[in-house]
Amino acid sequence: MTPSFPVVGMGASAGGLDAFEQFFQHLCADSGMAFVVVQHLDPAHASLLVEILQRSTPMLVLEAVDQLPVVPNRVYVIPPNRDMIIANGVLQLSIPDLPHGQRMPVDTFLCSLAEECGNQAIGIVLSGTGTDGTHGLQKIRDAGGMSLVQEPDTAKFGGMPSRAIQAGSASHVLPVEQMPALLLASRGAAGPVPEMPPRPDRAGNINRILQLLSAASGHDFSLYKKSTIGRRIERRMAQHDIHDIEAYARYLKEQPGELQALFKELLINVTSFFRDAEAFDVLKQEILPQLFADKPEDYVFRAWVAGCATGEEAYSLAILLHEYMDESQRSFKVQLYATDLDDEAINHARAGVYPLNVAQDVTAERLRRFFVKEDGRYRIRKEIREMVVFAVQNVIKDPPFTRLDLLCCRNLMIYLETELQNRLIPAFHYALRPGGVLFLSPSESIGNHPELFEAQNRKWKFYRATHFPPASQAVMTQGRAWSVDYSRHATEDTMKRAKETNFAEMARRTLLQSYAPASVVTDRKGNILYVHGDTGPYLRPAPGQASLSVIDMARDGLQLELRGALQTAASGGATLDRMASIKNKDSLQNVRFSVRPLVDPVAGEDFLLVSFQEVADDAPKKTGRGKGAALPAELQRIGELERQLAYTREGLQATIEEQQASNEELKSSNEELQSTNEELQSTNEELETSKEELHSLNEELITVNNELQSKIEQLADMQNDMKNLLDNISVGTVFLDQHLVIRRFTREAQRVYRLVASDVGRPLGDIKSDLVVDDLLAEAQTVLDSLVPCEREVRTLGDATYLVRIQPYRTLDNVIEGVVLTFTDISRRIEAEEAGRAARDLAEAIVDTAREPLLVLNGKLEVISASRSFYRHFKVVPQETVGRSVYALGNGKWAIPALAELLETVLPRDRSVEGYVVDHDFPGIGHQKMLLNARRLAGEAGQPSMILLAMESID
Template sequence: MGLNQIQGHEQYISLLRKNPEEVEALFRELLIGVTNFFRDPESFDALKYTVLPELFDKIPEDGTFRAWVPGCSTGEEVYSLAMIIREVLDKNPKRISVQLFGTDIDGFAIDKARAGLYPASIAADVSEERLKRFFIKEGDSFHIRREIRDFAVFSAQDLIKDPPFSRLHLLCCRNLLIYLDTEAQKKLLPLFHYTLRPDGVLMLGSSETIGSFANLFDVMDKKWKIFRRVEVPQELRQQIEFPSGPSTTDMALATNKLAPGEEPKVNFSLLTQKAILDQFAPTALLVDPRGHILYVQGRTGKYLETPSGPPTHNILDMARQGLRIELSSALRAARTSHQTVIRKRIGVKTNGDTQMITLHVSPQYVPKELAGRFLVVFEDVENPPVPGPQSGDQAIQKHEAARIIALEQELQNTRESHQTTIEELESSNEELKSTNEELQSSNEELQSTNEELESSKEELQSLNEELQTVNAELQSKVEELSAAHDDMRNLLNSTEIATVFVDNSLRVKRFTPQATAIINLIQTDIGRPLQHVATNLTYAGMISDLETVLKNLAPQRAEVQTNSGDWFKMRIIPYRTTDNRIDGAVLTFTTINEEKQAQEVLTTSKTELEQAWQLVRDIFDMNEEPMAVLDAKGRIVLANAAFSDLMKLPDEKIAGLDVLDIKNGLLAATDLKTRLMDAAEKKRDFTITASEITQADRANKYFINGRIIRTDDGEEEAYRILLQFVKEK
């Protein structure tokens, strides 16, 4: 009214009559559409881990699972159920198709459910994993994926008026019954029982109950109100009020199908039985051994009434005055004797009058569904006629005779009741005696148990002393282990060697502080895979080397460099336990900066030496006179190109040759050998007169000058002899 700026009710009623859309808007405002995904998450866990696996186990291969969610509003509960069904089916090897029916009286809500588009706020109720798997992010909204949307069928339905779905495995009607009155609930619960398959499951809201229909369902989960359908014989089922029968159109079509002149078939047998039961059969009730009413036939108002206090369905609590004692006695007698018990002329107080009845209590044995139950029948007996006008003495005599008969009847009833009481008392005494004997036996057992407990107490005390001793030893071991741990930690720290211990899955077990400069480890990284931790190494093969060591059980070594330019020698060895079991690997990083620097210096010196040697050789070769350097034994160490040409020897083969052997011993004919020996002893230069050497088909004479070359270290034999061949002019 405020939105339409209407002040009075009559004006609003007039608007409703003129505007059907306002009627629809008012109808939606009256509805309660409170819902969200996974409302009461623990109830969905009960479905996922207990109910659904059991239901799926009973469905054959390629079967269909059917479920109904009445009052589904905008579909959150239907899709929540679909998601957990998908998760359960992922672990089930069977191929099972799914049909989920979501219904609601609000067509606008059903349209939203069909669209499957929900705001980003559902992230508060749906886990991140389910959001990624079952939804598609579209801007600020989430859209349900096709695999879940295909499970559900949504339709507008009035639960009270429209026909229900049938052959259901699961009916999830949560937080709907609380908005309905008692009559509607009594109408729907038998209907729910009818729609479920045998062993089908009904789930209600946490504040709802099945009320007086406990015979139709067994409790599976008391907290989350999950019930299993109980198969009840047809004759014991409550009458079901179906929301609707055939429509007028269907009836017209059915009538049109009849042949001309053909009358509709009538079930006279069923109609006759109903007429007999309604008009001639006595009032009867079926009760269980505790007196709870299971079924009623006929009117019971003359014999039973609802007592004050909590509602009850017990026939003894509801029996009228005058009937309760006889009914209780007859039930006990029938239960004990297993035979039909009949009690005649029982006076029942009914609205200020007394109705005489005959009571029948009959134990039932067939069919087997009725076994253990009792049929209670109330048969009315006509009261004796009221006498007409009589003389005073006759009237007194008849009144006294009637009074005597009534008293005798009452006395007989009292005797029977007394006898029943005596029998029950004797039976109770027997039970008490038996109970007493059992108690005595239990007392003896308790005494024996007490003695055993005393013995156990002493054993426990002894065990406690042993435990204290063991505890002291363990404490000592712990202190030793702690000291050893401290020693090992200090030892590792003192070596200044970066060390990392990993298990067989390459998860970090322990590391030294020095390792943090190479691998970015912190204390909370213990237990994490090493490959998830960043390193400062330029070397990318550390993880593969670890895997190779764990596979081949052979150590691996490598020289690695950090991003800052420091060099380390990485060594990986298997981690062996005391029982020679491989339980991971150990990485050590030893700094080799000094070695690397020395290596660089050596490399530089070698290069410089090679360059100097080449320079000396080039200068040596520039001399046109043949020259050679000999060691102390007369072997050629170095010769210039002119010497090689003179002796006709290649440069690469001349080093190491004995100077006296070359040129077919040409120089051996001179006194060079004597002069070399003399030079070795006296360490002085020498000159040999001209010797003829053929070169380029020409014979030339050369003077041979020998010069002593001393080395820098000054040792006695550390010298060389330079031979210089000077051509005679």
């Protein structure tokens, strides 16, 4: 079940421990949110992160286990060597598939969090290196959640925060200690955003906002789903702490920059490589073979990816086509168009550079074949990049591509209202060839147009376009921006064209054909791009492999001059006029040609215009003899010049051939260098992989070191506490191991054994003690064997007395690893006991010496002691007297009212009473009249008071 409270996913690597502690130290215990901590951990090292974080927060910190439910006000920590996701409200753990050093645990969890919690998801990226977390934050932003990034200047390692900020994945950038306050402040805005209520004032403000967007961007969002627009507007309002939509509409009008930000917010660029991998498998194994069946080798395959976002889906299709052609050993020309409304996304797609976490979506084989790793990112290889043409296009109002074999439009129509979907489906049918395939996402369909398509795979939404002529008419009459003018004015424009004739254009074409010289347009290298007029007298196809080079196609006698003129014109940009003689059968024809530079102002490229024109010669030179032939001397001179010219041409031709041979050798060398470069590139990739693995290992070592450092500090504090405790309780303690070797001792123990610091590690039996009788080692061995503690008193040579306790040494795992001897100085107690015993003997002697009967009572009026004269006079024994209440003596005969008044009333008031008369029948001695003398003796501090009662008989 999806959690109904915000779930905060927190990711970090190196330096993240301090950041986590700062975060939780500033967070209250009842935030109503759950926190999941994902740290790069050493897979072979037990983590101390739970214990460390528990000291920073009153919330319960738990190490995650598989299927653990997520509840608010708790912190969950990822265990080592595990991948973790959240699904159905529980944490799910798995063993990582990728090798160590290539894992992206933060991205893995944040992506699942975005899918699970939507706008309730909150992602936080803290200190670390690399790119982990960037992709996951973008997913959370696309799902409507909040993404926080630590300010790089405040992080120990700013790599992860900087990459997230550069990718535009962060909605807030701030120091760690300010994050808890922001989360609590936005707690109300993080809740679920309901469907737009049908209140006129709110609907009017939404329309105002859409009108402002349309005016600023030229794009109409009025037919987008109102729930989507509402969530995006609510999120922008929350980021600016605006709670009234009318106030936000005013804010948009005053802040044009916010309009652009909201526009980007509404462009939902959610995509990935091979999203729904099973769908792409069906495309490759079932759909493409049908599309390429019975196609000639020179067939041009046309495809269009509408709403391509940052290009992952377009490149996925290009990779699939490349793989299919390789596996089927067939080669087709591919025209793959990818369009989107977001110009920034298109620029990203054109660059073809993606973070390392794409390895989660692309197989290792495809990564190796179609990607190049550079600067910590993956770049699409050249052969795949050249297959795709990216362009900015509004699929709603701009004309579609036509004669398509495949059209992919996935997860675009789910954000559009039904009316707009019903306009797009006929347009897609219009763009496809009969038999072409429309590829939608699993949550989309062709809606109310089943007559236009035939389902090929209903699960993954492949539809084949059927031949349905009314569909084209429906498209042209829908009122789409690219067809409105045509549908409205088609008949009128046709009639005008029938009535009006463009005589100027007709005359221009006729004059060009009649008077313009034969010409060709070439690029700067001389490759023919366009031919005008009859160039046969000057150019002819060159023998051998077909070539469009104007120099190779030039007739004999024209090549040399034409080559030089082209080189001069290409480098200098000036117009050149040259003369040359072309040999036609048995005569030489003079030709004038010119080379002029051409500049295309749109494309910004330079071209050359080569024009040819025959030169009239009244007396053309004949190569054979005849009437009117030249004189012998002239003929000799002509022959000599011709021989020189032929020799020069042969030499030039040889030079050209040598140059061509050199060029071939250079090409071969270049190919070898390219091969070497590829090998070096492969080596570099391996080194880069090793570098990434070492980098990851270094991050984990830093994390472990931070944890151990924290543990060392904690242990140092505990040792200081223990030292002060042992020093202040004044109890000597000696810790022995299982062999009775000294492990540790306290300062007070040096009064019993003559110990110094260097004695640690020595047997206790080697140390001389100050005990009168030193047999403690035997008793320690007995305790170690029996595990029964013992206790005894010992005396030292200095006449001090110690209470010795010997107990087993138990570890936290209840393992016996030695014994502990404690020495408590009881010398003063012994002296006090002896002094008390002497005083008690003296008091008893004094009491026994008195002639009158005497009783000593405690505060409860119980007899503590009695004199011998009391026993003699009243004829009782100590067993019947000591320890009993004075009223219970003589079987209760001493319960005398006068005695009770004396002891309980008079004595507490007067402290002492003398001559108190008591007349009573006492058991054993009969009726007697006695004088009682009583004194209350106050005890010392903490001691009870006593009563001294003396009796005297009156005859």
